[in-house]
Amino acid sequence: MPSYRVLLAVGSLHPGVRPDALLPRAAAAAAEHTTVEANDIMMVRGEPQLVVRFTGADDPFALGVGAAVESTVGGLADVRSARVTRRDGGAWTLVGAV
Template structure:
């Protein structure tokens, strides 16, 4: 089964939201639909990125998981961008934006 990841660029938090709740919320949202393999926060061009890696049956399914995660995080923080990538050998291939 292919490995995918959803990557979300996040900005300002919504009022009352603690920063340490974002990544667990993203992983929990993905886990409602797929098996989560890993999750992490990284900096990309000075902007925080939530990364949740999961398995999926196909690209359409993975985009649906990505959309669910984006919707969850959008209630907690400003989402400046979200995309889903698929692991192809040693590289990550863009599946699409969500």
């Protein structure tokens, strides 16, 4: 089964949301639909980016998981961008934006 990841660039948190709540909630949103392989936070050009890696049957399924994660995180913080990538050999290929 292919490996995918959803990457979400996040901005300001909504009032009352703790920063340490974002990644666990993002991973839990993906886990409602599939197996989560890993999760992490990266800094990209000074902006935090949540990364949730998961398995998926195909690209449309992965985009659906990405949309669910984006919706969950969007209720907690401003999501500046959200995209899904697929592992192809040693590289990540863009599947699409969510």
